[in-house]
Amino acid sequence: MTSVITVPPSLDDHTFEQVVEQLASVPRDAKLLIDARHTRWASPYGLTALLTLGQTREERASFAAPEAEDTASYWARTGFFKFAEELFDLRGVVPKARGGESSVLLEITQVAKSEDVHDVVGRIQQKAQQILSKELNIDAKATVGFAMTLSEICQNIIEHAGRGGFVAVQTYTYRKRLASRRVVVIAVCDAGFGFRQTLESAPGFVRSDRWDDAAALEAAVIRGVSRFRDPGRGQGLAGVRRYIGRWDGKVSVRSGTAKIAIVPSWDDDVPLTEKLAPFPGSQVQVTIPERVSGGPR
Amino acid sequence: MMHIDLSSVLRQTLSCELYSNLVTRPTGAAVRTQIEALIADGRERSLTVIDFSHVGMIDFSCADEVVAKLLLRYVSAEREDLAAYFLFRGVTDDHWDAIETVLERHGLALVLETDDGARIVGMVNDGERTCWEKVYELGRARASDLVLALGSLDDAARALDGLHRRRLLMRLDDGYIAVGGLGEAHG
Known part of the structure; x- marks a missing residue:
């Protein structure tokens, strides 16, 4: 029997939880159909997370592409189907990617080794400078911090995931929470070990009374704890947090059954969510909003 | 005085002409190893210019390897005849955030060459x-x-x-x- 997982009409970091909840009762080796026929919109997080879902399956899953022509065409331009065809048996009409998508700063890119990070950072720099200064009204100097943030999050995959993941960067208009301000969003998703398992592999690791995915996320994201004894480790996520704070941005990290977020005043997300349906690896989203006059510099 | 152009070392390390950014910890470790080999080939007591002029940007992980770990190795060296000194050239705002962070993390300081001469920066x-x-x-x-x-x-x-x-x-x-x-x- 094939289990059907319905992808919500609008797929982002919040609604992806609906996908994970449906998956919770389906064994990894079960036949699966991911049904995205009625999906009309997806964030970079939604698209990269769908691809990592494909990585988690022991039995190659089927994937029904969006029926809406503009949606499918857009997904093609983000590079989604290029990787989806490696991970899923695709069903429905899958358009060929024609031309670039202006809102896509970095089309979906696989990150598996150090050279991939060089490639990602090299490709994004020039375009990021243009977008940050012209669309988001952010000082062009912020481009370096943006590239550093991207680099550090991608390295997380290489150092801790144990397998390749996906990154995508895109700009769009945030209608719900930011009164139609523009945002730039980085999504980095992998289906690897996740934070808890990574920290448990530290030499001399001692499990505390309250040790779970949430505790692991707090340790790594808030306190900069690393599985390495090297005191220089753990600076990457700390640097990301500083950058996010400077530009009134948001970062959220989901791993296992928990999600932690550094939440700015413009967002109503909760800082820590526990007891989520389990999903392997880690999924990171960084959002930098357009700066309005009087905002942080 | 030895001069090390980091962008040249980077290109040799990656065997690629396209990249000018010092990113990722493995890249940083490889660049530092190359610098250490160059210093070992030189005179026993050495002053080396580490030149960032042609480096686009550096991230925290790479700065930890290229700057912090390089300095840590030599600040703890006991033998004066093996002492290695470093002068950092071409460091801009694009590099400084990452370098400052790792200097603070390890309690280190270094000397920057600027248009006006040199100045000491970091934890002093x-x-x-x-x-x-x-x-x-x-x-x-x-x-x-x-x-x-x-x-x-x-x-x-x-x-x-x-x-x-x-x-x-x-x-x-x-x-x-x-x-x-x-x-x-x-x-």
């Missing part, structure tokens, strides 16, 4: 900064030259010794010179 206290700047200004100095600036002969001697151990001052037979102040000292 007021006394160390005063001492370094005075030695730099004088070109060559002994503890007795710094009594006025630092309060006593003991304080001056202690500050000079501390900065020398941190490889921010070079010790000669007749005093100290600041890293980055060689031009003045020899002039």
Whole structure:
């Protein structure tokens, strides 16, 4: 029997939880159909997370592409189907990617080794400078911090995931929470070990009374704890947090059954969510909003 | 004085002409290993210019490997005849955030070459900064030259010794010179 997982009409970091909840009762080796026929919109997080879902399956899953022509065409331009065809048996009409998508700063890119990070950072720099200064009204100097943030999050995959993941960067208009301000969003998703398992592999690791995915996320994201004894480790996520704070941005990290977020005043997300349906690896989203006059510099 | 262009080392390390950014920890570790090999090939006591002029950006992980771990290896070296000193050139705002972060993390300091000369940056206290700047200004100095600036002969001697151990001052037979102040000292 094939289990059907319905992808919500609008797929982002919040609604992806609906996908994970449906998956919770389906064994990894079960036949699966991911049904995205009625999906009309997806964030970079939604698209990269769908691809990592494909990585988690022991039995190659089927994937029904969006029926809406503009949606499918857009997904093609983000590079989604290029990787989806490696991970899923695709069903429905899958358009060929024609031309670039202006809102896509970095089309979906696989990150598996150090050279991939060089490639990602090299490709994004020039375009990021243009977008940050012209669309988001952010000082062009912020481009370096943006590239550093991207680099550090991608390295997380290489150092801790144990397998390749996906990154995508895109700009769009945030209608719900930011009164139609523009945002730039980085999504980095992998289906690897996740934070808890990574920290448990530290030499001399001692499990505390309250040790779970949430505790692991707090340790790594808030306190900069690393599985390495090297005191220089753990600076990457700390640097990301500083950058996010400077530009009134948001970062959220989901791993296992928990999600932690550094939440700015413009967002109503909760800082820590526990007891989520389990999903392997880690999924990171960084959002930098357009700066309005009087905002942080 | 040895000059190491980091962008050249980066390209050799990656075997790729396309990249000018110092990103990722493995890249940083490989670049540092290359720098250490170059220093080992040189004279026993060495002053090396680490040149960032053609580096686009550096991230935290790479800065930890290329800057912090490089300095850590040599600040703890006991043998004076193997002492290695570094002067950092071409560091811009695009590099500084990551470098400053790793210097703070490890309690390190370094000497930056700027358009106006050289200056000490990173984790130094007021006394160390005063001492370094005075030695730099004088070109060559002994503890007795710094009594006025630092309060006593003991304080001056202690500050000079501390900065020398941190490889921010070079010790000669007749005093100290600041890293980055060689031009003045020899002039």
